[in-house]
Amino acid sequence: MESRSADTEIALRTEAIVGRLKPLEGPLLPILHDIQREFGYVPQASLPVIASGLNLSRAEVHGVVSFYHDYREAPAGRHVIKLCRAEACQSMGGDELAERLLGLLGLDWHETGANGKVTIEPVYCLGLCACAPAAMVDGEVIGRLDAEMVDHLAKAVQA
Amino acid sequence: MSVKIYIPGDSGAVALGADRLAMRMAEALKARDLDAEIVRNGSRGLYWLEPMVEVETGKGRVAYGPVKASDVDSLIEAGLLEGGDHPLFLGAPQELPFLKRQTRLTFARCGITDPLSLEDYRDHGGLTGLSNAVAMVPEAIVAQVTESGLRGRGGAGFPTGIKWKTVLEAEGEQKYIVCNADEGDSGTFADRMIMEGDPFVLIEGMVIAGIATRATKGYVYLRSEYPHAIRVMNRAVEIARAAGILGNSVLGSDHAFDMEIRVGAGAYVCGEETALLESLEGRRGVVRAKPPLPAHKGFLGRPTVINNVISLASVPVIMDKGADFYRDFGMGRSRGTIPVQIAGNVKHGGLFEAAFGMTLGELVDEIAGGTATGRPVKAVQVGGPLGAYFPRELFDTPFDYEAFAAKDGLIGHAGIVVFDDTADMLKQARFAFEFCAVESCGKCTPCRIGSTRGVEVADKIRAGVEPENQVTLMTDLCNTMKFGSLCALGGFTPYPVMSALTHFPEDFRPAPMSQAAE
Numbered sequence: 256m257e258s259r260s261a262d263t264e265i266a267l268r269t270e271a272i273v274g275r276l277k278p279l280e281g282p283l284l285p286i287l288h289d290i291q292r293e294f295g296y297v298p299q300a301s302l303p304v305i306a307s308g309l310n311l312s313r314a315e316v317h318g319v320v321s322f323y324h325d326y327r328e329a330p331a332g333r334h335v336i337k338l339c340r341a342e343a344c345q346s347m348g349g350d351e352l353a354e355r356l357l358g359l360l361g362l363d364w365h366e367t368g369a370n371g372k373v374t375i376e377p378v379y380c381l382g383l384c385a386c387a388p389a390a391m392v393d394g395e396v397i398g399r400l401d402a403e404m405v406d407h408l409a410k411a412v413q414a
Numbered sequence: 415m416s417v418k419i420y421i422p423g424d425s426g427a428v429a430l431g432a433d434r435l436a437m438r439m440a441e442a443l444k445a446r447d448l449d450a451e452i453v454r455n456g457s458r459g460l461y462w463l464e465p466m467v468e469v470e471t472g473k474g475r476v477a478y479g480p481v482k483a484s485d486v487d488s489l490i491e492a493g494l495l496e497g498g499d500h501p502l503f504l505g506a507p508q509e510l511p512f513l514k515r516q517t518r519l520t521f522a523r524c525g526i527t528d529p530l531s532l533e534d535y536r537d538h539g540g541l542t543g544l545s546n547a548v549a550m551v552p553e554a555i556v557a558q559v560t561e562s563g564l565r566g567r568g569g570a571g572f573p574t575g576i577k578w579k580t581v582l583e584a585e586g587e588q589k590y591i592v593c594n595a596d597e598g599d600s601g602t603f604a605d606r607m608i609m610e611g612d613p614f615v616l617i618e619g620m621v622i623a624g625i626a627t628r629a630t631k632g633y634v635y636l637r638s639e640y641p642h643a644i645r646v647m648n649r650a651v652e653i654a655r656a657a658g659i660l661g662n663s664v665l666g667s668d669h670a671f672d673m674e675i676r677v678g679a680g681a682y683v684c685g686e687e688t689a690l691l692e693s694l695e696g697r698r699g700v701v702r703a704k705p706p707l708p709a710h711k712g713f714l715g716r717p718t719v720i721n722n723v724i725s726l727a728s729v730p731v732i733m734d735k736g737a738d739f740y741r742d743f744g745m746g747r748s749r750g751t752i753p754v755q756i757a758g759n760v761k762h763g764g765l766f767e768a769a770f771g772m773t774l775g776e777l778v779d780e781i782a783g784g785t786a787t788g789r790p791v792k793a794v795q796v797g798g799p800l801g802a803y804f805p806r807e808l809f810d811t812p813f814d815y816e817a818f819a820a821k822d823g824l825i826g827h828a829g830i831v832v833f834d835d836t837a838d839m840l841k842q843a844r845f846a847f848e849f850c851a852v853e854s855c856g857k858c859t860p861c862r863i864g865s866t867r868g869v870e871v872a873d874k875i876r877a878g879v880e881p882e883n884q885v886t887l888m889t890d891l892c893n894t895m896k897f898g899s900l901c902a903l904g905g906f907t908p909y910p911v912m913s914a915l916t917h918f919p920e921d922f923r924p925a926p927m928s929q930a931a932e
Contacts, residue, residue, distance in 0.1 A: 279674075280631075280695075280713075280714060281676075281694050281695040281696045281713075281714070282696060283696030283697070284676065284677070284678075284679055284693065284694075284696055285676065285677075287679070288638075288677055288679070309696075315697075318698055319696065319697060319698055322681065322698040322699060322700075322855075323678075323679035323680055323681050323699070324679070324680035324681060325638055325678075325679040325680035326679060341600030341601075341799065341849075342600040342601060342758065342795055342799060342831045342842070342845070343600045343601045343757040343758040343829075343831045344600075345842075345845070346758035346759040346831055346832060346833045346834070346837070347758065347759055347786070378639060378680075379598065379600065379682060379799075379849065379852075379853070380597075380598055380599065380600045380602075380639065381425075381639055381640075382425070382426075382597060382602070382603040382605075382606040382639065382640060383425065383426050383429050383603070384600060384601045384602065384603055384755065384757030384758065384763070384829065384831065385426060385459075385461035385462075385603065385755070385756065385757045385760075385763030385764050385765075386426055386429055386430055386461050386464070386763070387757065387758060389429060391639075394641060396425050396426075396428055396429035396642075397429055398426065398429030398430050399429075399430065
């Protein structure tokens with residue numbers, strides 16, 4: 256019963272978002288962004304509502320959701336660390352820092368751990384290539400990351 | 415009159431503590447009851463000096479950097495508001511060698527003005543190009559852009575004027591201008607800097623493109639990894655709309671043009687123009703086969719101009735100062751200026767806009783000042799993850815589309831990433847394949863499968879399994895990907911791989927037994 260009412264709640268809130276953004280040209284990505292902002296992820300229960308609102312099949316909507324790295328199937332941890340893995344950060348020792356951080360958190364890429372406190376994700380370029388290695392923690396950008404900052408970060412997000 | 419203190423709001427500066435600094439500065443000024451206003455400007459692009467603080471004094475602007483929040487008290491005590499001397503004092507910013515050697519046309523205002531002040535924008539020459547354009551017929555605008563020699567700064571280098579002409583001549587009730595702001599290449603940040611530091615120049619460029627092609631609607635497809643740029647652009651569009659730059663009557667003329675900012679969802683391949691259009695329409699970012707060209711059938715099947723941020727942001731200066739003015743910079747068929755982004759392991763990283771023709775060596779050794787680690791330069795990747803790795807022997811290559819192509823490389827979006835001698839080129843080649851596998855849209859086989867096979871082949875070389883045969887296989891695989899892929903993702907992944915293999919063959923030989931046993 257409880258899960259059904261949760262799904263109904265999701266459907267209602269999804270409907271409001273779809274109704275508001277439907278008039279846009281190419282509304283699906285803006286809708287999915289808003290849904291993720293609303294729920295912290297894109298719930299399965301949203302998909303049929305979006306599909307019927309945009310006259311698409313549920314499979315088409317699922318295909319779009321699963322194509323893009325940004326959309327989550329489940330809520331992320333309380334803290335989200337995005338660590339840049341691209342070349343400019345590699346040239347400044349980004350790989351070693353990434354391994355260090357993953358080790359400290361006991362996580363692999365895309366995993367959530369420490370009792371749901373932290374999610375770690377790779378990102379391919381934050382455009383901070385002249386102050387590499389770079390990361391984004393809960394939307395805040397950090398440049399010239401070093402081992403000391405990584406240690407501090409690992410402690411802070413697990414606290 | 416209150417003194418103006420400039421502290422960049424650019425995300426690169428913020429990543430180095432500019433927000434904390436601005437907050438601390440505001441507190442310190444208030445505590446001392448000093449009359450000063452903090453302006454959050456864009457970045458001048460000297461990232462090793464960020465956060466770089468500038469103060470407007472009676473003798474012009476002076477700079478200090480890199481400034482930490484903990485430096486605020488000593489700066490104020492040293493007479494910051496009068497441009498007083500301090501260990502972080504840099505003097506007049508435009509006299510710093512890194513800036514003095516540049517020719518800033520596209521980035522003329524970036525780092526100087528308040529990004530969201532239209533008054534600042536106008537005072538520094540903004541909107542002159544658009545004012546000229548509204549009084550011209552579309553054909554004349556297209557001709558002026560064509561004559562300027564401007565080519566697509568996204569990487570393909572296609573003449574912008576020719577693209578516009580095709581859209582102008584295409585039949586269609588509704589046409590579009592789409593700005594590709596999906597700047598996903600590692601080592602590039604010029605689009606981000608202009609959107610955060612001078613957003614109105616991009617808006618102005620898009621409106622001019624609209625008038626030139628009779629398109630009345632524009633979209634900026636901006637990557638989600640750039641939240642600061644998204645905020646600034648959205649705000650700038652609102653301001654431009656309220657000021658009559660966007661809307662039914664552009665600058666009071668008969669032309670209508672409006673635009674929206676759309677946010678990507680973390681897919682590198684959406685930087686490819688047809689995948690971008692698919693994404694903008696709300697589908698998976700899968701590449702379309704060409705033809706039809708987007709100029710004929712683009713967004714929603716309608717005639718569409720797709721240009722990179724820097725291409726569009728370079729248009730206002732061309733419409734302001736004329737085609738000749740712009741064309742007189744550069745070399746060969748590469749006309750005007752190119753904002754080179756110097757990144758990675760460098761002493762002086764940042765944005766360096768200069769006329770085409772500077773050599774790679776000048777940029778790396780003189781402008782960038784060598785590596786940050788102080789070790790010798792081993793390789794420089796030019797043009798993002800799909801660009802070639804250049805060894806020192808090719809440092810005499812001038813920045814020019816054709817010259818780079820002649821050396822089996824590409825300029826791309828003009829990002830250069832420097833590696834020191836600790837770089838392992840087999841690892842870099844493997845990464846190129848891995849990245850391609852992660853980001854492939856999956857439509858064509860050479861890219862989808864070839865990238866995964868490439869990772870496996872690289873791993874076999876590393877493991878010492880028939881290394882000579884694997885190198886042959888890798889070369890063959892690259893050939894298939896280069897000629898058999900639908901777009902530049904699969905088609906250009908061979909550039910980093912083959913350049914690593916060609917210029918650094920020693921990294922592809924099996925490790926001696928002692929190391930291999932580890």
